[in-house]
Amino acid sequence: MTKFFTLISIISFHLLCGQTLEEKIAIKSCECLASKSKLTEENTRECIVTSTTTVVFSDPDAKNREHFNTVDGIQNLFQKITAILPKTCDSIKKSNSIEKEKQFYTASKNEKAQNAYTIADDMIDLQKYDVAIESLLNAIKNDPKFVMAYDNLGLCYRQLKDYDKAIRYYKKSLEIYPEGTFALMNIGVAYGFKSDFKNAIIIYEKLKKYHPDNAEGYFGAGKNYFLINDYEKALDNIFTAHRIYTEEKSDYAKDTEQLIGIFYSKLKNENKEEVFKKIAEKHNIKLNE
Template sequence: MKNNQIFFILFISLGMISYAQETEEEVDPAIEVIAADACECLVDIKLDAAKKKRYNSINDCIETASNTFQMTEGIKNTLGIGKDSTITNDIIIDRDKYKREVQSALLERCPKMKLLMSSDEVESEVSISEKKKAVEFYEQGMDFYVKEDYKNAIKSYKKAVRKDKNFAFAWDNLGLSYRKDGQFKKAVEAYDKSIELDPTGAVPLMNKPIAFLMDGKLQEAILAYQDYIRVFPNDAEGYYGISRVYIETKEFEKALDNILNAFVKYNEVNSPYARDAEHVIQVVYNNLKENDMLSIWDQYLKKYEVTVGE
């Protein structure tokens, strides 16, 4: 980001994450209306679309929903409807503010949004099996997984990889199912099998450090995130994930460096996950402040050309 700076609001007066977090009573009704409308729009976005295209389509839906809301409220006021509303005939929507808050609402409450943001499976030569029975067991596993029946999902995926030991997607989903079932060591073993088949597989490389983290193995998680970053140096996910581990290990300078890198990269591709990065930046700031380390704050903001408003 060399030509323009990225801006976000930092609530430095609070000792916790406060950005874009409100109780149900405090949620702006306009955000709920726009988010509900945008969520319906997301249905038409294909899961297998390229990541950047998905992000752009998501934000197009938010923009359309915001425009529709603004137009509808303007008509209501012109007709004298809803006079108790705080919206006037001169409706002005702070688009950046609304966009951030609608993105957060969608990430929390829109099922299709969650699917779109988690669909990163990229097919390779070993991803899909040509063996009919392996595919049948794989599909059974997917059905169990969707129903959150992880034990039966594990049984089905194990049958799939017995039929075809080179079925990478089955190893991936076996790892995900083990992780959901709390069997973190076995999850890592399954991810490693998939990585052996395809060293550039995004799903096992990203989920392996998560399994280590959930198992309390922080140093192993850091090394696994570093592996992901080596393969995908331009993807924000690795930097975001490792920054959270560095918070746990109290390596706050490394956490700051990586989360700002993630924040910039998310914004470069118009990713809604920039909202999550803002939350983590807040946490890092609070830790720097508590540990008398704020002297490095401006240095890293300058490095990544990020502007903070108080």
Template sequence: MKRLSFLIILLISITAFSQVTKEDKPVNGVENNVLKESFSKEKALAENVAISCTCIDSISIQNKNAKETAVEVKHCIDKQVVGYQTTVKIGELLNSVQENVGSMKEGENLEITLANNPDSEDFKKYYYEIERELMATCPAIKSVTAMNNKEGQKSVSTNSLAIAEYNKGNAFIRENNYEKALPFYQRAVLFDPEFVFAWDNIGICNRKLGNFDEALKAYKTSLKLDPKGITALQNLPVVYISKKNYKKAIESYGELEKVEPDNPEVFYGKGVVYYQNLKDYEKALDNICKAYNLYISHNSPYRTDAEKLIQNLYNEFKAKDQIAKFDTILKANNISQN
């Protein structure tokens, strides 16, 4: 394992640190502890998450699929890991000194070792902490990694009037105003009936507005024009789920799998249907495990969603006293419990 080792010598001696900790008294009921505040894990996490989120928000999604944007998201997080790790480890070191100051020698050097190899378990630990917080607090990470804007032959129109209407719709869809966005996409396909991205967005708007039959028509039109259109293929099963046609939803995920066998959304989607709707926990767990592994291989932050579902499924197996079966399914998917 490659490791980057830093020798960090505190600018105060152990004796001096002892003096600080002993004389550190509450001021107006508030503990005056500058060192702890400077190396607070919570503060460091928030700061590095904010920087990562800004970086992710600047990623261009033009003509990229989810796998490609996930690589760029990973780069945004990677850049913050060593800095975050440094702050956390210095904080832990200071706490250790404070607790054991009596047994330490004056002038003793203090050392921390930082992992800078993204494949190391230590690096991953801090990477995943940033990633989890991003998924909880940074809207940009979900919007960027959920997009599939890879262009096919008919994805983008060459008709200027169609493009103008499409762009007007995009201004509203970015604000989640699907009702106002929909008419612009509908006008776009009047100017260019083969405008695949416009048909996709008609489907998205109708699905969000609860017009499921209209959404299905739009996605099916899109797929006639581009049978490998990932947006339509991923959204069709979601519409069938909304219509409570779970068998058709599973079949639709199968159609997506034919086009992209390594797309984690195939297995995550099927896993959710088996878990939430069909209550088939064995099939649910097997599919979610497959999605989890693919999310990791694709550097996708949606790994955290699969992780949570695996934990939920663990609780279901535990309630049925079937932990051995749970372990067997994890082992079959090369996943070990931590």
């Protein structure tokens, strides 16, 4: 046992020492930003400066401290940290994601496109999807970058059960805004209706990547993994979706609970209860036996 803990200590030491000065500062800056209620340029700069000072002056390498004493050294270090943070810090990733959503899920600046979109929106409410499609095609003709118009074209074709065209327009939307939640969720559903479970999984994995706090990615992935008999990944995703829904106090937690029950019954009938137990244990879920 002593050897085990010694090994863990050695590994931890090497991981810590293996980090560059910039990585250490980025981690510290991210911890600082996580405590802020709102991310602004001012508090981002403040966190970087404070974290840089703390890390550099506690660094045993005197060369790093000397480097920090020059204006060029400070500016160079600040630029590197600023470049690292958006790629590694969840707080900044989330803030950037929200800003991007505001940018793309908004009205068109082209008056003709926006008027056509508004008419289509009314037609969708009346379930007159063919009429809505005509207006939406007019909208994208006047504004080829109008994400919400492409999304609604996908919605209309999905309602008309023309899944190929629905997928085509969702893809058009994603070409403009790859992280678009609406298109990602709905193109996954469209692939599911076509029984194209593998492509549905690819889409839901993207949704998870871009929006790791959104339960829909895990829920969709879980269902589709189950349909191709990849039970471990199915359970892993469904348990994660259930945790997020439960934490959010969402009514959808009942859906995941029901699905978990279906998964358990299926695995029990196939004498694969151990698979269920293994993944449940991984998610700290205890079974009443």
